[in-house]
Amino acid sequence: MRFVHTSDWHLGKIFFGKKILEEQKKFFENSFFPLLKDIKPDLLVVTGDLVDKPVPDYETLKILEEILRQLFEFKIPTYIILGNHDSKRISLYKDFLKTFNLIIEDTLTYFFNPLEFKSYQSEKFYFYLFPYTSFFELKEWVERIYKDSFKKIFTSKPQISFKDLLFFLFSKLTLKKPAVFLGHFAVEKSIFSGEEEALKWIGGEEVFPVFLLKDFDLVFLGHLHRLQKVDHFIYYSGSIMPYSFEEASYKKGVWFIEVKNSQILKAEEIFLDSPLQLKVIRGYFRELLSHSKETAYVKVILKDSTPVYNPFERLKVNFPNLIALEYENLSENVSTDMDSFLTLEDMFKEKEKIDLNEETLFVNFYKMVEGKDIDSKTLETFKKYMADFKERLEQRR
Numbered sequence: 001m002r003f004v005h006t007s008d009w010h011l012g013k014i015f016f017g018k019k020i021l022e023e024q025k026k027f028f029e030n031s032f033f034p035l036l037k038d039i040k041p042d043l044l045v046v047t048g049d050l051v052d053k054p055v056p057d058y059e060t061l062k063i064l065e066e067i068l069r070q071l072f073e074f075k076i077p078t079y080i081i082l083g084n085h086d087s088k089r090i091s092l093y094k095d096f097l098k099t100f101n102l103i104i105e106d107t108l109t110y111f112f113n114p115l116e117f118k119s120y121q122s123e124k125f126y127f128y129l130f131p132y133t134s135f136f137e138l139k140e141w142v143e144r145i146y147k148d149s150f151k152k153i154f155t156s157k158p159q160i161s162f163k164d165l166l167f168f169l170f171s172k173l174t175l176k177k178p179a180v181f182l183g184h185f186a187v188e189k190s191i192f193s194g195e196e197e198a199l200k201w202i203g204g205e206e207v208f209p210v211f212l213l214k215d216f217d218l219v220f221l222g223h224l225h226r227l228q229k230v231d232h233f234i235y236y237s238g239s240i241m242p243y244s245f246e247e248a249s250y251k252k253g254v255w256f257i258e259v260k261n262s263q264i265l266k267a268e269e270i271f272l273d274s275p276l277q278l279k280v281i282r283g284y285f286r287e288l289l290s291h292s293k294e295t296a297y298v299k300v301i302l303k304d305s306t307p308v309y310n311p312f313e314r315l316k317v318n319f320p321n322l323i324a325l326e327y328e329n330l331s332e333n334v335s336t337d338m339d340s341f342l343t344l345e346d347m348f349k350e351k352e353k354i355d356l357n358e359e360t361l362f363v364n365f366y367k368m369v370e371g372k373d374i375d376s377k378t379l380e381t382f383k384k385y386m387a388d389f390k391e392r393l394e395q396r397r
Helices: 021-039 058-074 094-098 135-145 147-154 162-171 311-315 344-349 358-370 376-396
Strands: 002-006 043-047 078-081 102-105 115-118 124-130 179-184 218-222 228-230 234-236 253-260 263-271 278-283 297-302 322-327
Touching (some): 002 218, 021 058, 021 253, 043 179, 043 218, 078 124, 094 102, 135 162, 147 162, 311 322, 358 376
Parallel strands (some): 078 102, 124 179, 179 218, 278 297
Antiparallel strands (some): 115 124, 253 263
16 A cells, blocks of 8 residues: 655745745646646545635636646546635535535544545455534534533533644544544644644644554644654655755655555655745855855845845845845844835834934834835825825714
């Protein structure tokens, strides 16, 4: 049995104001599908966060449709669960897609009644699908399935946490073997990259112990964006490309798992090229002015201890895709000039030193975004609407 595990596509993601759908499309066309064509896995598993927004736009849905269509044409059976970024819009046609061996699951149906998958060599596996579930959804499921025992255990408990429900649920399972688990959450010992969305579970208990999954033979998880293995049987494939500068140095890819007689014969990380190239470059401003031209998306960290005049625009000559800039160790006692500020956050830090009336804020915000001084027509329009706003505000009072 040969598995390929991928996760956290985040189709339609906006990275520092830029929609990277084209880069994502290139990843599937140039890296992902050629790999599947070469490996010919028995099963593809996708553990959540197919899209980045719960209500994806038309272009994002079209890319998702193309991906599903390609999987059907390759005749690769696929098990997909939803993640915390997805919504049930993604699984709207799940009953129809099931006829093409494309399972998209948004409920716990296949957790209580696992999917049986038989490889072409007649080796059976039982898949327990656990898509991202809110506290109230999980409580409703547990209470309905285990009504009597649920009341017996939880009636006297003043407050029930997500972890309580999860522990209760897993304790009730009688697994069919070999058992494979698909889920979308974080477990202890796993490595966070910092960009993951916090799971919105009651109590904020978002990291679960590994022993919760100890009875499964194989576990594929989504949510964490770093490709990694936890213990000897839990796999995170991570995101398909770097979605934060913290991930700039991480290799991205998929897991290729080969199993025979319930034993893992091979667990191989297959790294795939990402069309979205990110780099973090540190240095002093004067040194960076002579840096060779860099086409990747760049975050510059200046080592200068004093502010540099208009560094963003001046560095764009060598870094045309510069999208973030910060100081590594800016002195707090230095006298600064307004034009040296990069962000509104910097401006508010200096609120005791500068005039922060609406016009000043807007003028500097405009320069920060557009990279040039504001023209008189735009400024007059702003003043007009600001005066109108203040008048309406006064009338309400």
